[in-house]
Amino acid sequence: MIARVENLTVKYDDFTAVSELNLSIEEGDIYGFIGPNGAGKTTTIRVMATLLLPFAGKVTIAGMDVERYPEKVKPLVGYMPDFFGVYDNLKVWEYLDFFARVYGMEPAGIPSKINEALEITKLEGKREAYVDFLSRGMKQRLCLAKTLIHDPKLLILDEPASGLDPNARVEIRELLRTLSREGKTIFISSHILSELADICNRVGIIEVGKLVSEGTMDQITKQLQPGRLLKVRARDIEAAARFAAASRIVLSSEMKEGCLLLRIEDTDGVAERLIKTLVDSGAGILSVSEEKPGLESLFQKLTRGTVS
Amino acid sequence: MNALLKKEIRTRMRGKTIFAIENVYLVLLTGIFLIVLAISSAGRESFAWETGRSLFETVNYVQILLLVIASPTIVASAFTLEREQKTLDMLLATPLSLVQIARTKLLASLSVFFVLVLVSLPMLSVCFILGGVSPSEIFWAYFLTLEGILLAGAIGLCYSALLKRTLAAVPISSLTIIVFLIATLLIAKLLSPALGTLNPLYAFHLMTSRWTTKFFAFETPFWVPSLVLTSLLFLCVFSYTVEILNEEKRRTSSQPRALRLLFYCAMLLFLLSSTIEYGPRSADIAAGLERFVWVSYLFCVAQAIVVSGGSLSGFERKKLLSSWKEKCLRLKGWLGPGLCVGPRYSLLIAFMSVVIFSFGAFQVDMVKRRMLSILLVGCLFVTGTLTCAMLARFFSLVRRTKGNSLPRILASFCFLIVLVAPHLITYVHRRGKTEIPETAWDLSVFFSPLIALGYAVEPTRTPASYPYCAKLLGSVPFSVVTSLLYFSLLIVLWALNLRWERKIRLSTEQI
DSSP states (O other), X not given: OOEEEEEEEEEETTEEEEEEEEEEEOTTOEEEEEOOTTSSHHHHHHHHTTSSOXXXXXXXXXXXXXXXXXXXXXXXXXXXXXXXXXXTTOBHHHHHHHHHHXXXXXXXXXXXXXXXXXXXXXXXXXXXXXXXXXXXXXXXXXXXXXXXXXXXXXXXXXXXXXXXXXXXXXXXXXXXXXXXXXXXXXXXXXXXXXXXXXXXXXXXXXXXXXXXXXXXXXXXXXXXXXXXXXXEEESSHHHHHHHHHHTSOEEEEXXXXXXXEEEEOSSTTHHHHHHHHHHHXXXXXXXXXXXXXXXXXXXXXXXXXXXO | OOHHHHHHHHHHHHSXXXXXXXXXXXHHHHHHHHHHHHHHHSSSOOOHHHHHHHHHHHHHHHHHHHHHHHHHHHHTHHHHXXXXXXXXXXXXXXXXXXXXXXXXXXXXXXXXXXXHHHHTHHHHHHHHHHSSOOHHHHHHHHXXXXXXXXXXXXHHHHHHHHOSOHHHHHHHHHHXXXXXXXXXXXXXXXXXXXXXXXXXXXXXXXXXXXXXXXXTTEEOOTHHHHHHHHHXXXXXXXXXXXXXXXXXXXXXXXXXXXXXXXXXXXXXXXXXXXXXXXXXXXXXXXXXXXXXXXXXXXXXXXXXXXHHHTTTTTOOHHHHHHTTTOXXXXXXXXXXXXXXXXHHHHHHHHHHHHHHHHHHTTOGGGHHHXXXXXXXXXXXXXXXXXXXXXXXXXXXXXXXXXXXXXXXXXXXXXXXXXXXXXXXXXXXXXXXXXXXXXXXXHHHGGGOHHHHHHHHHSTTOOOTTOHHHHXXXXXXXXXXXXXXXXXXXXXXXXXXXXHHHHHHHHHHHHO
C-alpha cells in the first residue's frame, strides 16, 4: 500500500473541512477522488502533500507519517495543485531544471530527465519558450512535467483538467493512462465523475468532508443500483407493464419517455424469462435493451449536491 | 549555488526593474557627491582631507538611508508575489525547508542592493584618495550598511509572509522602516544609546564620533555591541517569519508562539543593551549594572504575571468548579507560580550572575562583595517573582469572567503600585506638602524592589538618602529587609490561595 489516510480530521478554526476520513491507495492504482466543490478534496490532498497539518488522524505515504517525516515524504510525492501559476522570466527547460535541482537530483542526469518529461507531456517544441507565454493547456502540461521530473512514486493531482477545453481534457486523460502503464500510482481529484470513470480503477466519493462511497466503479454502481435495468419499448406499453408486474420477477417498474424501465435481479435466466413473458403477452414488444445508469445521476444520488 | 537562489537571481536579473533601480541610484549618489564636493571646495580654503572626510560622511549617510529604506520594498514581495502567482504551494511542497526558503528569498531579493553597495565603491575610493578617511573606516561603513540592509530586508520579508498582497506589504514595510529609524534615533537620544545602534545611521554616527564603547564593562570596538544587538533582532524577525509560514500549515488564527518569540527577543534586547555603554568618557559601571538588574527583574516579574495569570486558563468557571477534584487541574494551577522560578528563570539568574561578576572581575578584592551581591539579587528575584506569581494566581482563582487578561492586568496594576508608591511618597514628602511622619516615608522605600536591587548591586553602600533606614539597618544590607518583606507577603498570598481553593472545593461539594 503506497498511501493510507486514517481517521483524518482537518479543521479551520471552528469549521471542520474533513471529518474522520479513511482511504487506502494501492501501488499502481489510479484512484479517483470525487466530490462536489467544497467537499474537502483539496484539504485532504494538501495534507497528503505535507502542506497542511491534520487536526486529528494521520496520513502515511510509503509507510511514513507525513506529519512526522515531511522531508522524507516530499521526494516520494509529485504534487500538482488545482490552481497554480508559473514564474516570470524563466524558460521551460529552466523551470524544469529548477525543480529537478530542488528535489536533489544528480546534475548529470537532469538534462535527460527534462527531455523525458517534455516528451511525455508533448512539450519538446517549447523547450526554449518562456513559461509565462504558454497557453493554459500547455502550462497545465508543464506543471505535470514538473510533477514528474523527480520520478515520484505517487502523483497527487488536484483537478488537473479543470479549465481546459474538451480536446485538452482528452489529452490529459491519455497522458494519465500512459503514466499508469509506466507503473505510476496516481491519486486524482475531480468534481466530475464521468471525467474519471473510464480511467480510474478505484474511486472514492467525498461529501461534506466524509467519504460516502469507495471501491471500483462496478462496486459503486451495484451498491447504489442493485440488479439490472431493462428498457422496454412496445406498441401497447400499458399492457406490457401489466404483464411485467404479473410475472413477479420484476423488482420495480417505471414509465419514462414512453418506455418501460424494469429492474430485475442480476441472476442467470431472469432476464430471458422476463423477455419471454413479455413477447408472449402480445403487447407488441419492439425492443428490449439493458440500461446502464448515468454516471452523473449516480454521483448526484451519492452526494445529494451538498457542500461542507 | 542553491537552486532556488539561482532561479531567483535569474528571474530578477532578467527583469527591467533592476537596471532602472541601479541607474537611478547611481545618478542620485553622483549628484549628491558632486554637490558636496562643490560646497566643500568653494567659499573658503579647506584641506583636501577635510573635503574627503565630509564626502565620506555625507555619501555614507545618504547611502545607508536610501538602501535601508528601499531594501524592504523589494523583499516585501518575496512571498506575496509567490502567493499572487499561485506558485507558493508548489515551492512549499518541495524538500526545501522553510528556513532554507526564507533565507534564500532574503538573499536573492537583497542581491540587488549588494550590487548597489558595490556600485558606490569608486566614489568612496575618491574620499580615500583625498585623505581624512582610513581604510578601516571605509570597511566599517560598508559593514554597517550591509548590516542595516539585512535587518531592513528581514523586516520586509516578515511582512511578505504576514500579508497576502504585495500592494499592502510594500508600503507597510517601508513605513515600518521609517518609523523604526526615527524611533531608534529617539531611543538613542532619550533612553539608551546602545539600542540606538540598531539604527545603522546612528551606528555610523558613533563610528565617526570615536566614542568609548563598553560591553559588559569591558572596552570593546564599537561594532561588537552593534553586531550583537542587530544580529539578535535579525534572528528574531527571521524566526518570526518562519513561524508565520509554519502557521499557514496549522490554519489556526492563534499565533501565541510567534508573539512569545517577539516578547522574549524584545526583553533580551533590553537586557543586553543595558550592559552596553557608549560615551565620550568612561561610563559609570555601577549605573550600567544597576540598569541591567532592573530590566532583568521587570522581565521576570512580567513573565511571572503572564504565566500565573493564565495558569488556570482554558477552564470556564463552571467547569473549574465541577472538576476541581481533578489532580491535573490543581497541578496546573500550582505549576504557574512554580514555573516562575523554573529552569529558564534559573538560566536567566545564572546569566545575570555572570554579568554581575564580569562587572567586578577587573577588581579582585571585590570578589566577596560580588558573591554577596549575587546572593542578595537572587533572593530579591525569587521572593519578588514568586510573590507576583502568587498574586496573579490568586486573581486567576477568584475571577468570575472568562479569559486571562483580567487577572494579569490586576496583578500588573498591583505591582506597579508597589513599584511607584515609595517614590511617590518620597516625592510628595520632599515637596513638603504632607504631614507624613519621616519614619513612615523613610520605611516605605523598603517595599521598592528597584531601590533594593540598587543596594544589592553595591551591598556595602549605606542608604544615606534614607537616614531612618540607615539607623535601623546598622550593618545589615538594605536588600535583606526587602527580601524578608516580600517573603512575608508571599506566605500571606499563599495562605490566601489555599483558603480560596478550600472555598471552591466546599462549594463544589455542595453542588
